[in-house]
């Protein structure tokens with residue numbers, strides 16, 4: 001009887017919590033001057049200031065949800081405006097109302113009949129959608145007292161797929177099929193990571209060597225190098241790294257969209273002696289057939305094509321997969337429409353038997369995407385072959401629950417939520433342009 005009563009009370013509490021109403025949405029422009037030290041630099045983005053449009057959802061129960069999307073500095077104010085435009089669709093709703101028809105809510109945000117003209121489901125408005133929905137997922141996970149990956153893992157498959165908008169992808173994946181792909185829970189373990197922190201394009205050779213030595217000492221075995229600005233430099237840098245990491249460790253290269261198709265093929269062929277596992281973003285992120293041609297040309301050299309950090313939406317990913325235009329899917333927690341759209345991509349990648357190696361780094365991307373890849377491993381792929389999650393060693397100290405890396409593995413986060421919350425002191429100092437960090441800087 002007592003037990004029954006406890007269960008009842010627990011359920012009632014839970015229901016009450018789910019009924020809390022979102023009463024306010026605030027969004028702030030938070031920027032970090034990473035360009036000063038060339039952190040994050042690549043062949044196309046030579047001076048990124050890692051930044052975020054940072055969303056906070058207040059509820060009438062006092063519980064708060066945090067979300068963000070990643071930007072490179074200038075223009076974050078435009079994303080902030082877009083989030084503000086979406087706010088009216090969120091404020092006033094209770095959590096239960098949202099998650100009991102999450103597909104409908106996703107569509108409300110992405111298909112508002114006037115605002116969809118700004119996308120649809122791409123560009124600034126989609127980044128804004130990601131920030132808002134990331135905050136909603138964070139709120140849901142906190143409400144249940146679970147880290148987001150656990151919320152997903154524990155969810156009934158039916159409920160999980162009910163969060164996905166299958167519109168435009170039913171020709172490759174239907175709801176029924178998706179249901180069949182979600183496996184029962186498996187034992188959890190740390191998820192393998194690779195590092196991009198050693199070889200940003202703007203780092204001099206000495207710094208690259210030092211960082212590589214340090215990383216090897218800390219147990220890293222997979223390394224990504226930025227390429228694409230100058231072939232001679234690339235050859236030199238790849239040679240240094242390959243010599244340092246030895247023949248058995250893994251090397252990836254990333255051109256950040258620098259080349260045309262033919263140029264990509266010839267440039268990467270000249271780097272083939274360093275045996276990269278993949279070339280990332282060789283050309284325009286919208287050129288699916290171009291990626292297919294590059295994939296075909298590089299396959300005999302044993303080099304795959306990876307892309308996704310600027311892939312606009314699930315429809316583009318669908319076509320990349322259909323056209324065999326990529327061999328590694330790089331989902332992004334802040335570019336796609338949050339967990340909802342990423343679930344669709346994970347399931348499609350599984351159907352096509354293509355490994356998912358998420359894009360991370362930036363500010364907060366490691367914190368968020370670790371949840372998605374854990375879910376992918378436990379419930380969808382159950383496979384670690386050719387799978388790893390990017391790791392970049394910047395800005396984690398600004399989060400209340402930063403990622404935990406042990407022996408080059410992401411350890412499953414334990415705190416409730418989606419790990420998006422930044423320290424309030426950080427937000428205040430870095431808020432653009434009024435925070436102390438920016439006030440005195442000429443930018």
Ligand SMILES: C[C@H](O)[C@@H](O)[C@@H](O)[C@H](O)C(=O)O
Pocket residue numbers: 039040041042045048072196254256309359360361362390
């Ligand atoms: C501007 C950024 O740092 C990018 O260079 C970065 O996201 C990169 O493409 C990566 O794969 O980590």
Ligand SMILES: [Mg+2]
Pocket residue numbers: 254256280281309
């Ligand atoms: Mg990249």
